[in-house]
Amino acid sequence: MSDWKTTLKLVEYLDKDGAIDDKGIKKLTDFVAEAAELADRLGCVELKPFATSAVRSAVNAESVLDHVEKETGVRLEILSGKDEARLTFLAVRRWYGWSAGRITNLDIGGGSLEMTTGVNEEPDCAFSLDLGAARLTHNWFDTDPPERKTVNLLRDFIDAELVEPAQSMRAHGNARIAVGTSKTFRTLARLTGAAPSSAGLHVTRELTAPGLRQLIAFITRMTAADRAELEGVSASRSHQIVAGALVAEAAMRALNIEKLEICPWALREGVIFRRIEQGLDPEREIGKA
Secondary structure, three states: OOOOOOOOOHHHHEOOOOOEOHHHHHHHHHHHHHHHHHHHHOOOOOOOOEEOHHHHHOOOHHHHHHHHHHHHOOOOEEOOHHHHHHHHHHHHHHHHOHHHOOEEEEEEOOOOEEEEEEOOOOOOEEEEEOOOHHHHHHHHOOOOOOOHHHHHHHHHHHHHHHHHHHHHHHOOOOOOEEEEEOHHHHHHHHHOOOOOHHHOOOOOOEEEHHHHHHHHHHHOOOOHHHHOOOOOOOOOOOOOHHHHHHHHHHHHHHOOOOEEEEOOOOHHHHHHHHHHHHHHOOOOOOOOO
16 A cells, blocks of 8 residues: 655646646646656556546646647546546535444645535535635735735635635535545644544544634744744645635634544545545546436
8 A cells, every 4th residue: 555645736827828838837747747657657557547626627628628638548537526526525514424324524725625414325416616815825925924914814715715605505404514625624723732643543532612713923033944843744734734724714604613623634636546446336437426
């Protein structure tokens, strides 16, 4: 078994017209080539290559996919925002099981925020919003640390984007458990006192609304370099953790969530589970209800 990751942050390579620039295309192509080579060395018999928010929102998405395929032989599938949310929810449901009852899940990626709630493996509603930590950092922050006025304007923007999705989710009733997935939530939980990753997958980790508010007041006054010195914050993500924290706080507030439990499974595991189901039932496809 191998677990290999590379941070791409493709939303940082979107130009003013919303296209992934040449540098971003090269970075993506090199990554896919490296991943395909590794898979071949490990004897993988099947690849499930997919792209999410950054490519999904790029105006030149198809030409980017064509270039990657021409150079690597691998054709990336663009996963819709709704499918990204649904597959992440599937992973969360499998982690907690049926006895968890209604689950509300939040996932903050680099390009988007996914929000779901449901009592089965298929959520009752699923939303994907362009409120990813890297995207908001790229679009809003041009000083380090960010200016307080800008932080407040971004808060207002996030709140406005969340009004309708939050209203739809609240209409389904309160969740028995509220969950956060993704590296952003794991980092925020660690910064507010949760156990480190070295403690293992099965240690309960939580993120509370009061703890998050205190953290935001602290990190918004720090530079990215200073934030990178905090335990649990990687240098590659220190610049975007402020935006991620603002999204997390706003989403929890909009949904009246006071505490999130951090789930170690997310989109990757959801894709794997759905593929296993396809093996049992060839008629099922990713994204088909």
